[in-house]
Amino acid sequence: MLLKAIIGILVLLYPVAVYFGLQVFEVKTLGILLLGVVVVRMFLSKASVTKQLLVISGGGILLAGIIVFTNDALYLKLYPVLMNALMFSVFFTSLLRPPSAVERLARIQEPELDAHGVAYTRKVTMLWCVFFLMNGAIALWTVFVGTMAQWTLYNGFISYVLIGVLMAVEFTVRLWVKKHKGEMNA
Secondary structure (H helix, E strand, O other): OHHHHHHHHHHHOHHHHHHHHOOOOOHHHHHHHHHHHHHHHHHHOOOOOOHHHHHHHHHHHHHHHHHHHHOOHHHHHOHHHHHHHHHHHHHHHHHHOOOOHHHHHHHHHOOOOOHHHHHHHHHHHHHHHHHHHHHHHHHHHHHHOOOHHHHHHHHHHHHHHHHHHHHHHHHHHHHHHHHHHHHHHO
């Protein structure tokens, strides 16, 4: 449990760790650490091994290998871009092959999701797809145009705030939709 918490914190603090780590360690060393974190995170996942877990973990492992092989900091900075691209692909693919990603998550708490709930979760999945595209594009901009400080600020703080805002707005809308669902069907 402690190891899982440590890994979670390291993943969240990745941009800050890279920012300060590059001042102390060789790029290759940070790549090895990233590889270790991704592998341990994959094995600590309580979820069963799914295609989504394998895709995301595989992408992280591949990028970490490239970092170790090239010893180039550019690839360290591409990790948030890759994660957004992989999350987009997982969510988008679920729209093509239902149930949608958000529907799967919703059914954990509400197994008997009605048709209205399925349609709603599909729309939320589409919204997350747009978010991952935009967030990934901004992250990519910070890699090639922004400074290291801008990359760290956006990927280590602003993107998390945006995720939190999107989750809060969606939660509020979901509560409103549930409350007014009966009124809309009347």
